[in-house]
Amino acid sequence: MGRSYGLLIAFAVLIAGLLLAFTVGRYPVSLGDLLHLVIAKLTGRSPDVPAAVQNVIWLVRGPRVLAAALVGAALAVAGTAFQGLFRNPLVSPDLLGASSGAALGAVLGIYFSLGVLEIEALAFAGGLVAVGAVYLIGSAMSPRDPVLVLVLTGVVIGALLGAGVGLLKYMADPYNQLPAMTFWLLGSLAATNVTDLVPLFGPVALGTLVLLALRWRMNVMALPDEEARALGVPTTALRIAIVAAATLVTSASVATAGIVGWVGLVVPHIARTLVGPDFARLIPAAALLGGGFLLLIDTLARTMTATEIPLGILTALVGTPFFIWLLASVSKTWA
Amino acid sequence: MTIDRRTVLTGLSTALLLPRLARAATVTDATGRAIAIPDQVERIFAAGPPASILLYTFAPEFLLGWTRSPEPAQCEFLGLGACDKPEVGRLTGRGNTTNLEVLLKLKPDLILDVGTVNDTYISLATRVQDETGIPYVLLDGRFDATALAYRQLGELTHRQGQAEDFARYADTTITTIKGRIDKIPDTQKPSVYYARGPRGLETGLSGSINVETIEFLGARNVAAERRGGMATVSVEQVLAWNPDVIITIEPAFAASVRTDPVWAPIKAVQTGRIHLSPRLPFGWVDFPPSVNRLIGLWWLAKVLYPDLFPEDLRPMTRDFYRQFYHMTPTDAQIDAVLAGSP
Numbered sequence: 001m002g003r004s005y006g007l008l009i010a011f012a013v014l015i016a017g018l019l020l021a022f023t024v025g026r027y028p029v030s031l032g033d034l035l036h037l038v039i040a041k042l043t044g045r046s047p048d049v050p051a052a053v054q055n056v057i058w059l060v061r062g063p064r065v066l067a068a069a070l071v072g073a074a075l076a077v078a079g080t081a082f083q084g085l086f087r088n089p090l091v092s093p094d095l096l097g098a099s100s101g102a103a104l105g106a107v108l109g110i111y112f113s114l115g116v117l118e119i120e121a122l123a124f125a126g127g128l129v130a131v132g133a134v135y136l137i138g139s140a141m142s143p144r145d146p147v148l149v150l151v152l153t154g155v156v157i158g159a160l161l162g163a164g165v166g167l168l169k170y171m172a173d174p175y176n177q178l179p180a181m182t183f184w185l186l187g188s189l190a191a192t193n194v195t196d197l198v199p200l201f202g203p204v205a206l207g208t209l210v211l212l213a214l215r216w217r218m219n220v221m222a223l224p225d226e227e228a229r230a231l232g233v234p235t236t237a238l239r240i241a242i243v244a245a246a247t248l249v250t251s252a253s254v255a256t257a258g259i260v261g262w263v264g265l266v267v268p269h270i271a272r273t274l275v276g277p278d279f280a281r282l283i284p285a286a287a288l289l290g291g292g293f294l295l296l297i298d299t300l301a302r303t304m305t306a307t308e309i310p311l312g313i314l315t316a317l318v319g320t321p322f323f324i325w326l327l328a329s330v331s332k333t334w335a
Numbered sequence: 336m337t338i339d340r341r342t343v344l345t346g347l348s349t350a351l352l353l354p355r356l357a358r359a360a361t362v363t364d365a366t367g368r369a370i371a372i373p374d375q376v377e378r379i380f381a382a383g384p385p386a387s388i389l390l391y392t393f394a395p396e397f398l399l400g401w402t403r404s405p406e407p408a409q410c411e412f413l414g415l416g417a418c419d420k421p422e423v424g425r426l427t428g429r430g431n432t433t434n435l436e437v438l439l440k441l442k443p444d445l446i447l448d449v450g451t452v453n454d455t456y457i458s459l460a461t462r463v464q465d466e467t468g469i470p471y472v473l474l475d476g477r478f479d480a481t482a483l484a485y486r487q488l489g490e491l492t493h494r495q496g497q498a499e500d501f502a503r504y505a506d507t508t509i510t511t512i513k514g515r516i517d518k519i520p521d522t523q524k525p526s527v528y529y530a531r532g533p534r535g536l537e538t539g540l541s542g543s544i545n546v547e548t549i550e551f552l553g554a555r556n557v558a559a560e561r562r563g564g565m566a567t568v569s570v571e572q573v574l575a576w577n578p579d580v581i582i583t584i585e586p587a588f589a590a591s592v593r594t595d596p597v598w599a600p601i602k603a604v605q606t607g608r609i610h611l612s613p614r615l616p617f618g619w620v621d622f623p624p625s626v627n628r629l630i631g632l633w634w635l636a637k638v639l640y641p642d643l644f645p646e647d648l649r650p651m652t653r654d655f656y657r658q659f660y661h662m663t664p665t666d667a668q669i670d671a672v673l674a675g676s677p
Contacts, residue, residue, distance in 0.1 A: 026572040052574065052600040059597045060570045115587060116533045173403070174425075176622060179565045180532060190567050191534045193597060306558065307540070307566035 006275035010288035014069070017295030021065040024303050027056045059194060067192045067200060068298040069291035071257045072267075074204045074249035076290025079264030080271065080283055081211050081246045084218045085239060086147055092265035093250040096154040096243065100161035101130025102254040103185060107168045110180050116191060119184075120199065120255040127251025130161060135243060146225075146239075186310030187260035189298050200256045207249035211283055214241060218279035262315040263290055266323050273326060293319075362490050365475040366457045372470060373444050376492045380441060380469075382426035382448035384623035385476050389449050391417060392626055392659040393488055393501060399423060399441050405616065412616035412672070414662030426463065435467060443469055445491060449484060449625065450476040451544075478547045481505040481626055504658070508629050512636050515643045516553050525639055526555040528578035528603070529620070531565070535581075535588040536573075540566050545621040548628050549582065554639050570597055577601055580608045580639060584618055586675060610638045611675035616660060630655040634673075648673060 023031055033049045037057055040047035047054065078093035086095065094100065105126025109119030134157050138150040165185070172178045220233045221242070228235050250264070270293075271286040294311075297318060301309045361369045379397045381387035390398045395415045400423035410418035423441065424434075426448070438446075446463065450456065452475050464471040472491060474484045482502040489498020529546050531537040539546035541559035550556055557576035558568065581603040583589050589611035592598050603609055612620040612631070619631030633651055637644040649669050657663050664672070 026569060027575040055597065055600055056571055056574060060574065064569075119533075176531070180537065183537075183567055188567060190569050191532075191536050193534075193570075302569045302571065306560055306572055307568050 006271075007281060007285055007288070009274055010271065010285040010292070013292035014288045014295070015292075017292035017299075018065065018069065021068065021295045021299045022057070022061065024299055025056070025061055026303060026306065027053075027060075029053055029056060029061075063194045063197055064189050064192045064298070064302070065295065066197060067189050067256055068295045070200055070204050071189070071253040071260065072263055072294025072297075073287040073291040074208065074253040075260065075264040075294075076267035076271070076286040077208050077211055077283055078246035078250045080268040080279070080286040081218065081242050082264075083268050084222055084279060085242050086151060087222055088151075089269065090265075091151075092261075093246055094158070094254075094259075094264070095151060096134045096247065097130035097158045097161060098127040098247050098250040099254050099259050100158040100165070102127035102251055103259060104130075104161045104164045104168075106184050106255070106258070107165050107172075107181050110177050110184065111168050111172055113177070117195070117199075120196070123255035124199070124203075124251045127254055128247060130157060131243065131247040131251075133157060135240075146236075183310060184258045185312075187258040187312040187315075188301070188308055188310050189257050190302070190308040192256065196256050200252055203248045203252035207245040207247075207252075208287065210241060210245035211249075214238065214245075215279045215283040218242070218283075257311065260294070260311045260315060262312070262319050263294055266319055267293055269323070270326060360490075360493075362472065362487065364472045364487065365452045365480075366460060366473050368457075368461070370464075370470045370472055372491055374493075376444045378441070378443045378445075379492075380423065380426070380438060380443035380446045382446055382471075383450060384425075385625035386447045386449040386474075388617060388623065388625035388627060389474075389484060389488065390447055393485065393498065394492060394494065395661060397492065399443055409616040411668070412656065412662060412664065413660055417661075435463070438469075439467060445469065446471040447474070447488070447491075448472070449474045452476075476544070476624060478551055478624070478628055479509065481629065482509075484626075501658075505626070505629055508632055512552070512632055512644075516636070516640065519553070519640065519643070521553070524553050524555060525579035525608075526557050526576070527580045527582055527639070528557050528573055528576060530581055530583040530588055530592075531585060532567070533585060533587055535583060535585060535592060536570065537565055537567050539621070540564065544624045547624065548620060548632055548635055549639075552632070552636055552639055554580070573598075574600060578603050579606075580610070582610050582612060582620060582635070582638065584612045584614060584620060584622055586611060589675070608638075613672045613675050615672050626659065629659075 023029070023034060033053050034057065037047050037049050037054060075093055079091070082091045082093055082095055083089055102123040103126070105122035105124070106119050109122040114122070134150065134154045137157070138153040139146065141149055169178060169181055172181055217233060217238055220228045220231055221235070221238060225235050267290045268282070268286050271282055271289050274289070275281040275285045297311055297314045300318070301311055301314055360372050362372050363369050377397055378399055379390055380399050381390050381402065384402050387398060387401050395417060398420060400421040402423070402425045404422040405413060405418055423437070426438070426446065446469055448456070448460065448471070452473060456473055460471040460473045474487055482505040485498045485501040485505065489495040527549050529538050529549055538558045539556070540561045540563040541550070541556060542562045543564045545565060546556050557578045558566070579602055581592070589609060592604060592609055598604050612618060613634060617623065617625065617627035619627060619634050621628070630652060633644070633646070634648060637646070637648065649666070652669050652672065653664060
């Protein structure tokens with residue numbers, strides 16, 4: 001696969017995802033109406049389209065499409081950064097407890113019947129607190145292999161938080177709260193509206209910019225610590241920056257969309273087959289691919305039946321066969 | 336007449352056994368199992384929320400405890416020491432929270448469950464009965480089986496007369512309301528979207544116990560193209576369905592939906608037909624699905640067919656609360672309930 005074209009292909013995937021997501025939906029919107037609306041918006045004229053259709057495009061489908069693209073990009077970028085940082089292809093952005101912390105926060109919010117924004121805020125805070133705790137505990141031990149200890153601490157804290165989620169599910173009201181918790185834990189963008197976009201966009205943009213700025217140095221992080229330090233790279237500071245940025249984007253996306261597995265684990269590998277292992281190109285490619293992939297998945301989730309299909313189920317169902325095919329077809333060049 | 340040993344033995348055993356046989360009644364529950372009922376039934380363990388409510392309305396003194404303790408807001412509408420009873424956990428449903436030893440310690444004469452009758456629950460009932468030796472009765476929790484549930488509960492507790500009062504209330508409510516609605520042609524029945532969840536995007540599919548009374552009243556449930564329980568839908572889908580009426584149990588959603596531009600194009604929003612269900616002490620539409628839906632049926636009928644149901648709900652509410660919840664609400668309390676206050 002030509003690596004110079006890799007970024008272009010990833011960009012094309014995102015554009016295709018955007019087009020598909022905007023034109024397909026349960027509420028019928030014709031392509032003509034859609035073009036009309038966009039042109040009218042760009043030229044500042046008042047569009048000749050029914051108000052209900054405008055409503056669907058600007059207030060319902062639009063925010064959801066943007067959220068899907070942002071969440072997909074965020075998870076893929078965070079996953080790529082973590083796989084580089086931990087020098088392990090099996091790592092996903094929830095390795096240090098971001099998802100389990102967010103899950104506990106959200107489930108707690110549902111348990112106390114809070115509003116949507118409070119639930120999202122709790123999830124966001126839960127992710128940050130969990131990763132912060134993992135990092136503090138992990139580095140307090142001043143180990144010989146800080147990365148390994150960090151991973152182990154993440155796994156253990158994640159299990160503890162998982163137990164908390166289990167306990168709340170067990171105590172929850174089975175008629176009202178339990179279905180909401182289950183649905184949230186499987187991931188969905190069904191309830192996304194305009195007010196969700198700001199709390200999602202801010203952290204995701206900030207974290208992604210940091211990771212993009214650090215992408216040249218991530219190549220060095222793939223080396224053992226001593227070698228990286230010998231090259232003059234401040235490994236500890238860099239590690240903190242990468243973990244903080246990845247946690248920010250992961251927590252924000254989990255708070256909005258719930259737990260969407262798979263994207264942060266596998267999209268980085270797909271990006272690697274497109275552009276190679278150089279993080280300078282890998283990070284942007286993962287962002288574009290992740291956005292496009294989750295757009296495709298979310299379009300399926302909201303159009304296949306009258307009721308929503310959880311994202312976590314579809315990412316696994318659609319993604320796994322594709323990934324196996326990819327693995328088989330490029331296994332010869334796989335590093 | 337010669338008296339031999341055999342006659343004596345027979346006579347003795349008859350004298351010993353007969354009183355017992357005469358007292359031990361068997362009742363056939365919804366699973367079709369014939370269950371021997373002790374002659375004294377005064378301590379009943381309700382296995383889930385629907386069973387607790389059914390039993391509380393009928394004989395609060397027999398209820399050993401609640402699946403979950405009622406909230407203070409609910410206690411305001413529950414009489415006869417309802418809120419002094421302990422929390423004993425749930426025996427069936429999605430996960431047990433009752434320890435069988437705790438159950439045994441409560442020494443119930445009977446375990447009562449009301450709800451779905453399927454193989455899972457039948458085997459659960461059989462298993463718990465075998466393990467504990469306590470008769471486990473499962474009654475059908477469907478809305479139109481309410482009268483039957485009361486009559487069976489009457490048999491179980493040897494209070495058939497009192498049960499008949501409750502059963503007749505259920506029968507009369509259902510036949511009166513059905514009688515008026517049957518005259519309406521199907522085309523004039525409204526389409527309904529049942530909204531739950533903080534953003535109103537959870538709904539009950541066709542046949543789900545949550546929308547049972549809505550479908551019972553002949554309204555077209557817009558989400559009925561699929562069968563099942565609760566499901567999440569997108570706003571876009573609700574816009575495409577464009578329902579005539581929105582029924583919700585969520586105060587926050589009911590308050591926001593009227594001014595939310597996203598929902599504005601929907602017919603129900605434009606005509607103001609958004610109705611927040613009363614919810615105290617128990618929800619009037621579902622939540623939990625039990626006899627609380629009997630008074631809810633009047634409310635729902637009035638909401639769906641305002642011309643056919645001119646009755647004032649306030650006196651009905653007072654009567655229902657007096658008979659079923661053992662308390663007489665004040666006018667202010669009734670108004671608060673009818674306004675759906677949380």
